[in-house]
Structures are given as structure tokens and as C-alpha cells.
Amino acid sequence: MRIFYASQFKKDFKRTENRLKNKKEFRAELKKIITALQAGKIPAGYVINKLVAKGSDWFDCYVRRDIVLIYRIHNNCLILSRIGTFTELCMQN
Numbered sequence: 001m002r003i004f005y006a007s008q009f010k011k012d013f014k015r016t017e018n019r020l021k022n023k024k025e026f027r028a029e030l031k032k033i034i035t036a037l038q039a040g041k042i043p044a045g046y047v048i049n050k051l052v053a054k055g056s057d058w059f060d061c062y063v064r065r066d067i068v069l070i071y072r073i074h075n076n077c078l079i080l081s082r083i084g085t086f087t088e089l090c091m092q093n
Contacts, residue, residue: 002077009080016084025037038078
């Protein structure tokens with residue numbers, strides 16, 4: 001499965017990573033989640049929720065208790081749309 005990083009995801013990732021003390025640990029954790037999603041599996045120890053308001057094929061996964069990843073799988077492609085705190089993502093239009 002291919003991975004597509006939306007431009008907003010890239011911006012969100014930089015902003016989120018810059019706030020963290022242990023960037024290396026965060027990158028390793030995110031890579032583990034993305035690798036599992038790419039293989040079509042639910043990452044062990046993480047909860048996946050379906051986002052009803054965004055559409056039928058959008059999901060979220062809490063990377064940490066305060067950082068959420070929003071993604072979808074479409075035509076054998078994992079699309080990473082947003083990442084950040086719940087408050088940041090809900091407050092933006």
C-alpha cells in the first residue's frame with residue numbers, strides 16, 4: 001500500500017514535533033503506527049475511531065493521549081491528512 005502525505009499533514013507534523021521534548025521517540029512511535037496501517041492492521045495498543053462527520057472512510061488514531069492522527073485508506077493508498085492535538089484540529093476550519 002502506498003502512503004500519501006497531505007501538505008497539511010506535513011505542516012501539522014512539523015508544528016507538533018517542534019513542541020515535543022523527545023522527537024526521536026515520537027517519530028519511532030508514529031512510524032510503528034503508519035507501518036501497521038500500511039499493512040492493513042490495527043496497531044497493537046492503539047484505538048482506531050471512525051470519523052462520521054468527515055465521511056465514511058476517515059479514521060483517527062491517538063498516537064499519544066493528546067496527539068491524534070487523521071487518515072483514510074482509499075484505492076490501496078494510506079492518506080495521512082492531519083496530526084496534532086484534538087483541540088488544534090477541531091478549532092481549525
